[in-house]
Amino acid sequence: MLQTQNSDSIIEVKNLTKKFGDFTAVDNISFDVKKGEIFGLLGPNGAGKSTTLRVLSTLARPSKGTASIGGYDIVKEDTEVRKLIGLVSEKMIMYNRLTAKENLWFFGSLFNIPKDELNKRIEDLLELVELTKWKNSQVGTFSTGMRQRMNVVRALLNLPQVLFLDEPTLGLDPQSSVEIREFIRKLNKENGTTVILTTHMMVDADLLCDRIAIVDHGKIVALDTSPNLKKMINGENSAIIKLDIPNLSPDLLAKLQALDCADAVSQESPTELKVHVHGNEAFDTIIDSIRKNGGKISSMENLQPTLEDVFLHITGHQVRDAATEKIPMEQHRHFGQAPNRIR
Amino acid sequence: MINMTARSLISHCGRIAWKDLTELFRNRLGLILLIVMPLFMMVMVGFIYPSGNTSISNMPVGLINQDSGYNNSTLPSQAFISGLYQINTQTNMLKIHNETSVASLKTDIQNGVVDGGIIIPSNFSTCVMCGQQGTLTIMTDQSNPTISEELQGALSGVFNEMSTLLAEHNVQILSPSNVTANNSLAVVQPYSVKTEGVVSGSASYFSFIAPGMVMLTVMMSVMTGLPVAISQEREVGTMDGMMVAPINRLSIILGKALGQTGRGLIQGVIVMALALGLFGVVIHGSWLLVVALLLLGVFSFVGLGIVLTSLAKDQETAQMMMITLMFPMPFLSGVMFPLQQMPWYMQDIAKFLPLTYAADAMRKVMVLGAGIPAISTDLIILIAFGIVMIAIAVPLFRRMMTR
Numbered sequence: 001m002l003q004t005q006n007s008d009s010i011i012e013v014k015n016l017t018k019k020f021g022d023f024t025a026v027d028n029i030s031f032d033v034k035k036g037e038i039f040g041l042l043g044p045n046g047a048g049k050s051t052t053l054r055v056l057s058t059l060a061r062p063s064k065g066t067a068s069i070g071g072y073d074i075v076k077e078d079t080e081v082r083k084l085i086g087l088v089s090e091k092m093i094m095y096n097r098l099t100a101k102e103n104l105w106f107f108g109s110l111f112n113i114p115k116d117e118l119n120k121r122i123e124d125l126l127e128l129v130e131l132t133k134w135k136n137s138q139v140g141t142f143s144t145g146m147r148q149r150m151n152v153v154r155a156l157l158n159l160p161q162v163l164f165l166d167e168p169t170l171g172l173d174p175q176s177s178v179e180i181r182e183f184i185r186k187l188n189k190e191n192g193t194t195v196i197l198t199t200h201m202m203v204d205a206d207l208l209c210d211r212i213a214i215v216d217h218g219k220i221v222a223l224d225t226s227p228n229l230k231k232m233i234n235g236e237n238s239a240i241i242k243l244d245i246p247n248l249s250p251d252l253l254a255k256l257q258a259l260d261c262a263d264a265v266s267q268e269s270p271t272e273l274k275v276h277v278h279g280n281e282a283f284d285t286i287i288d289s290i291r292k293n294g295g296k297i298s299s300m301e302n303l304q305p306t307l308e309d310v311f312l313h314i315t316g317h318q319v320r321d322a323a324t325e326k327i328p329m330e331q332h333r334h335f336g337q338a339p340n341r342i343r
Numbered sequence: 344m345i346n347m348t349a350r351s352l353i354s355h356c357g358r359i360a361w362k363d364l365t366e367l368f369r370n371r372l373g374l375i376l377l378i379v380m381p382l383f384m385m386v387m388v389g390f391i392y393p394s395g396n397t398s399i400s401n402m403p404v405g406l407i408n409q410d411s412g413y414n415n416s417t418l419p420s421q422a423f424i425s426g427l428y429q430i431n432t433q434t435n436m437l438k439i440h441n442e443t444s445v446a447s448l449k450t451d452i453q454n455g456v457v458d459g460g461i462i463i464p465s466n467f468s469t470c471v472m473c474g475q476q477g478t479l480t481i482m483t484d485q486s487n488p489t490i491s492e493e494l495q496g497a498l499s500g501v502f503n504e505m506s507t508l509l510a511e512h513n514v515q516i517l518s519p520s521n522v523t524a525n526n527s528l529a530v531v532q533p534y535s536v537k538t539e540g541v542v543s544g545s546a547s548y549f550s551f552i553a554p555g556m557v558m559l560t561v562m563m564s565v566m567t568g569l570p571v572a573i574s575q576e577r578e579v580g581t582m583d584g585m586m587v588a589p590i591n592r593l594s595i596i597l598g599k600a601l602g603q604t605g606r607g608l609i610q611g612v613i614v615m616a617l618a619l620g621l622f623g624v625v626i627h628g629s630w631l632l633v634v635a636l637l638l639l640g641v642f643s644f645v646g647l648g649i650v651l652t653s654l655a656k657d658q659e660t661a662q663m664m665m666i667t668l669m670f671p672m673p674f675l676s677g678v679m680f681p682l683q684q685m686p687w688y689m690q691d692i693a694k695f696l697p698l699t700y701a702a703d704a705m706r707k708v709m710v711l712g713a714g715i716p717a718i719s720t721d722l723i724i725l726i727a728f729g730i731v732m733i734a735i736a737v738p739l740f741r742r743m744m745t746r
Binding site: 057058059079080082083085086087089090091092093094095097098102106107109110111112138154158 | 351354355358361362365366369370579580581583584585586587588589590
């Protein structure tokens with residue numbers, strides 16, 4: 001099948017829905033990913049990111065809608081799709097009792113790569129992630145960082161055009177996270193590999209992704225570049241201010257959240273507040289209200305919005321609240337009310 | 344094109360099996376258990392149900408002589424006791440304690456000092472001397488059915504021998520002219536029975552269970568090992584690694600099945616080696632036929648294994664399925680006990696289990712030295728079962744894989 005539409009889109013998703021029984025994990029989403037792009041799916045655990053990735057990587061069938069990768073339908077031409085993709089799953093795909101080399105050899109041999117070529121690729125990839133020294137050690141003896149590097153290179157054996165990464169930095173120390181991020185960027189730049197990754201880590205999305213889709217409750221609630229997403233709250237009309245009020249009282253909080261100009265009020269510490277505001281006179285209104293109610297302002301700061309703020313702004317809840325607990329994919333998840341969310 | 348597909352199917356299959364076996368051989372403890380488990384099974388089963396010619400030795404029994412005599416003569420009971428001691432010195436079956444009364448014998452049985460008792464009643468001599476039958480009482484320990492049965496067996500042996508001797512003696516007294524010592528036995532016991540098997544040599548319980556055990560180990564590995572192996576890979580996540588590769592789904596399941604078969608065959612060979620080396624089992628039939636039967640057993644069970652795999656959603660379910668099936672199978676399929684010993688409804692259930700036919704065929708080949716014609720019914724049933732199960736299994740598995 002030839003590519004039908006946009007020739008620079010490598011992934012096209014249309015009205016994709018995935019249900020598990022009554023629970024809709026992915027709810028009618030549509031998006032395109034351009035060739036050579038790093039595309040991020042950002043959202044709390046249980047938002048449907050991983051399910052989306054599983055459907056796109058042919059591991060699960062969509063309940064409704066279609067998607068294509070490189071022009072091949074993910075259901076009807078799944079074998080062709082599989083030749084184009086690599087998957088770095090959240091679970092480490094490797095056998096602990098096999099050595100690094102044996103693991104790569106096993107997975108590589110499933111792709112019908114000629115023996116010599118496969119051997120060369122394995123050597124190159126091991127060199128690339130600095131595991132050559134350990135190539136004959138069983139991977140069960142590796143550290144988490146080493147295992148994750150193995151996990152990533154395993155997905156590269158078939159030189160995929162599209163690389164799926166499911167929470168690539170989950171459970172890694174900051175050092176290893178940086179390494180993995182750099183590796184992904186390098187891969188994207190040097191090989192032109194299209195990368196689509198899921199994460200609930202704002203840093204990952206912010207530092208790595210060309211475009212970010214914010215996913216919540218199985219829906220894409222926003223899709224843009226990181227700066228553009230931030231502009232949504234830091235535009236002409238809205239801002240985030242951080243206030244330090246030594247004599248902060250619940251009464252004062254209630255008064256503030258009742259204000260029209262305050263979109264969201266969150267308490268960061270016993271004395272600190274973060275307020276999403278809009279309107280030209282928002283600053284004045286807030287200050288007036290605090291002083292009228294006997295509050296003292298010890299400091300005030302106009303914050304640069306982070307993706308976290310964007311998420312809060314759009315969904316009304318915070319990523320980390322929902323992300324504190326890992327919820328199995330196939331189960332209903334329940335978003336508890338955020339403890340520090342006031343409005 | 345088809346050739347290519349078939350070739351890569353086989354090659355991927357082989358790769359997956361190789362991977363599974365490499366993992367197995369790296370697992371030291373697992374490997375040891377692989378050998379220890381069948382050894383345990385053989386030893387346990389073999390010795391719990393010992394073969395027929397077991398000899399009881401030195402079983403403690405109480406003896407009470409209450410004989411009051413006839414005309415002040417207790418000759419018959421004296422003769423019986425001396426005869427008992429005489430036979431016992433030859434066989435060492437019993438260890439005889441003299442007891443004073445029935446009450447003390449009962450206490451001793453209750454305390455476990457003796458396993459049973461022989462009571463010579465007060466009218467014993469009177470009966471024998473007046474031409475009546477002399478009756479002896481055997482008191483047994485009912486709390487131990489096995490021992491009481493053995494005691495009865497041992498004592499009836501003694502009595503039988505003594506009766507025969509007495510009868511022969513009487514016959515000679517009655518007609519000394521035409522009955523010699525040699526043919527007096529023919530007068531007393533005109534009929535006797537002699538047992539002879541199809542093949543020479545005596546069969547032990549091991550030669551009964553060994554063929555079934557070999558079959559059982561091989562089949563179990565594909566039937567129950569497969570769901571466990573696959574659900575484990577699904578849970579750990581490594582299954583995804585195979586699933587995103589552009590390979591036929593069948594090669595995954597067949598490769599895993601091949602790996603499990605390898606494991607099962609290794610175990611089967613160990614059981615066979617133990618049976619032949621340690622337990623004196625002899626293969627009377629063709630070696631090739633034995634190997635062919637093992638492979639046929641695997642084939643007939645692969646389908647069932649795949650069906651179970653498709654049904655088992657996670658490792659826990661798979662494990663439970665395994666235990667549920669593992670436990671009754673050897674009993675129901677006549678591996679450990681002859682089917683003929685079971686009630687009719689159990690025999691009917693057994694007819695639905697392929698292991699019944701596999702074990703039967705294997706036993707006929709190993710113990711009786713049967714050839715293909717003798718086991719053709721078993722073979723046809725096994726092949727048919729295998730084909731039907733695979734026909735059910737493949738679509739079921741495909742559906743499970745693309746949920």
